[in-house]
Amino acid sequence: MMNYRITLLPGDGIGPEIMAVAVDVLKVVGNQFNLNFEFQEAPIGGVAIDATGEPLPGQTLEMCRNSDAVLLAAIGGYKWDNLPRHQRPETGLLGLRAGLGLFANLRPAKILPQLIDASSLKRDIVEGVDIMVVRELTGGVYFGTPKGVFETETGEKRGVNTMAYTESEIDRIAKVGFETAQKRGGKLCSVDKANVLEVSQLWRDRVTLLAPEYPDVELSHLYVDNAAMQLVRWPKQFDTIVTGNLFGDILSDAAAMLTGSIGMLPSASLGASGPGVFEPVHGSAPDIAGQDKANPLAQVLSAAMMLRYALEQPVAADKIEKAVLEVLEQGYRTGDIMSEGMKQVGCKEMAEVLLKVLSV
Numbered sequence: 001m002m003n004y005r006i007t008l009l010p011g012d013g014i015g016p017e018i019m020a021v022a023v024d025v026l027k028v029v030g031n032q033f034n035l036n037f038e039f040q041e042a043p044i045g046g047v048a049i050d051a052t053g054e055p056l057p058g059q060t061l062e063m064c065r066n067s068d069a070v071l072l073a074a075i076g077g078y079k080w081d082n083l084p085r086h087q088r089p090e091t092g093l094l095g096l097r098a099g100l101g102l103f104a105n106l107r108p109a110k111i112l113p114q115l116i117d118a119s120s121l122k123r124d125i126v127e128g129v130d131i132m133v134v135r136e137l138t139g140g141v142y143f144g145t146p147k148g149v150f151e152t153e154t155g156e157k158r159g160v161n162t163m164a165y166t167e168s169e170i171d172r173i174a175k176v177g178f179e180t181a182q183k184r185g186g187k188l189c190s191v192d193k194a195n196v197l198e199v200s201q202l203w204r205d206r207v208t209l210l211a212p213e214y215p216d217v218e219l220s221h222l223y224v225d226n227a228a229m230q231l232v233r234w235p236k237q238f239d240t241i242v243t244g245n246l247f248g249d250i251l252s253d254a255a256a257m258l259t260g261s262i263g264m265l266p267s268a269s270l271g272a273s274g275p276g277v278f279e280p281v282h283g284s285a286p287d288i289a290g291q292d293k294a295n296p297l298a299q300v301l302s303a304a305m306m307l308r309y310a311l312e313q314p315v316a317a318d319k320i321e322k323a324v325l326e327v328l329e330q331g332y333r334t335g336d337i338m339s340e341g342m343k344q345v346g347c348k349e350m351a352e353v354l355l356k357v358l359s360v
């Protein structure tokens with residue numbers, strides 16, 4: 001029997017609904033594969049603000065540090081949108097990433113054959129798309145200083161953020177990019193804005209410098225505006241993309257939509273050592289929270305990624321991923337991925353059919 005301590009961060013909005021499904025799924029595969037999960041739950045985001053005044057209480061971060069992996073749902077909601085920035089739910093998420101040293105965010109965007117028609121692009125453009133976006137997570141314009149809203153000499157306000165990367169920050173994320181490409185299709189596209197930004201020129205130079213260490217990886221470079229265009233024009237040209245925090249934030253959402261639904265996409269955030277955080281790409285979907293409409297599959301697939309990347313239980317991960325494909329094959333769809341002729345279900349019913357498939 002293997003024992004794992006997992007910190008659960010359900011967060012806000014649909015978070016608790018979809019987290020409950022992932023926990024049930026983990027319990028079932030745990031029994032089947034002799035894995036004992038010790039779950040401990042902690043507040044983050046809006047619920048943490050309500051309880052403690054802070055979006056990331058010290059105790060939550062401590063519990064995360066003392067676990068084998070962290071499973072996060074989502075944070076945020078209208079209620080907290082107008083608080084000062086340091087008290088916003090998003091600040092908790094940034095603090096968690098920084099506190100655990102999670103500098104690499106892996107976001108797969110893979111077209112599932114059962115969901116091709118849910119994509120807004122034509123079938124022949126998206127069929128077979130399988131992209132991994134490796135996004136830098138703890139640097140760039142989200143963290144660079146100076147930052148803030150300052151008053152100029154004329155009394156006018158001026159908002160400032162700073163996009164900055166050091167050589168070592170670029171090198172470590174580029175390495176993750178190259179290594180990820182090695183495990184996949186052997187193609188790495190580095191995305192920057194080197195024609196305008198100095199920070200991007202340094203990025204491009206460092207990535208290019210590392211390339212000879214990975215002779216089995218074919219490296220290319222794209223400016224971010226072109227990359228955005230190419231993603232919707234002919235996404236199959238991409239295998240692995242490596243990029244900075246801001247560009248990765250935007251491009252991974254664009255890549256997500258190729259697959260039809262943001263409700264299907266998991267992600268992993270990894271550091272140099274210590275526990276990783278596994279979470280859906282989507283947010284807390286406050287517009288459908290508490291209505292049993294949420295698609296729990298991205299959360300479930302995040303749990304599968306956790307088994308694969310953090311706990312080294314690939315067989316259990318495979319079982320979950322296959323079960324997800326099977327329920328789609330059987331025609332079950334939540335509203336966000338609904339198409340003609342399919343059977344629309346809510347979050348709870350999706351969980352029931354998934355657990356049934358997993359139990360056999």
Ligand code: NAD
Pocket residue numbers: 014073074075076077078090093262263279280281282283284285286287288293294295296298334336
């Ligand atoms: P969102 O991803 O929450 O929602 C975008 C749209 O997709 C909404 O229409 C929503 O109903 C739908 N959607 C998302 N997940 C779904 C699911 N599992 N099943 C069915 N439909 C789903 O993004 P948003 O509306 O821009 O942001 C809402 C809140 O979430 C904000 O407070 C934002 O800050 C926060 N947010 C959090 C994270 C995170 O926790 N990592 C990420 C993005 C946004």
